[in-house]
Amino acid sequence: MNLDVSGNGVYKVRPMAFGVGTFDFENVNLKIDVRNFEDDQDLEVTGVRVADAVVSIKNLHLDSSVDFRQSPNAAHNGVYSLVEGAPGTSSVLNLTGNVYINTNIPGGAQEAYDGEYGVGVAKNDAVSGKYGGVVNLNVKPGTTEILDPNNVVQILGNIDVKDG
Numbered sequence: 001m002n003l004d005v006s007g008n009g010v011y012k013v014r015p016m017a018f019g020v021g022t023f024d025f026e027n028v029n030l031k032i033d034v035r036n037f038e039d040d041q042d043l044e045v046t047g048v049r050v051a052d053a054v055v056s057i058k059n060l061h062l063d064s065s066v067d068f069r070q071s072p073n074a075a076h077n078g079v080y081s082l083v084e085g086a087p088g089t090s091s092v093l094n095l096t097g098n099v100y101i102n103t104n105i106p107g108g109a110q111e112a113y114d115g116e117y118g119v120g121v122a123k124n125d126a127v128s129g130k131y132g133g134v135v136n137l138n139v140k141p142g143t144t145e146i147l148d149p150n151n152v153v154q155i156l157g158n159i160d161v162k163d164g
Helices: none
Strands: 002-004 009-013 016-019 022-037 041-051 054-068 074-082 091-104 123-130 133-137 153-156 158-162
Touching: 016 022, 022 041, 041 054, 041 091, 054 074, 074 091, 074 133, 091 123, 123 153
Parallel strands: 002 022, 009 041, 016 041, 022 054, 041 074, 054 091, 074 123, 091 133, 091 153, 123 158
Antiparallel strands: 123 133
């Protein structure tokens, strides 16, 4: 997926977005390339977004790049699991097999990796499990038991796991 962003507006790029249900996939390869993003635009790029669902992906390769013309002001997530529904709702993303997640900002933009999400600053999270959302990486769901020690998990970007 290539996206050349021009003009004012709000852009949400979510090639795999799930809500309510159970979904299983194998061998998912996502390449996201967003260019020419400017200060007066709002942008969210999320490769895999799980809200109030259970999604299992065996072998994920996610390479996401957001190139800013000026200072960054965007949410850039590789995978993101969150609860949006009623209390008691769950949101779980199970990543098994080989996992590669790269949320790249060409040219650096260190502030995008610092975790301060104020106006005019980007957030750049390769893995995000927030607001009750869970991301399991190569473990049996609900445990810390590794599924297969021969699987490779590579994460290039922040890991954001907190209440909010």
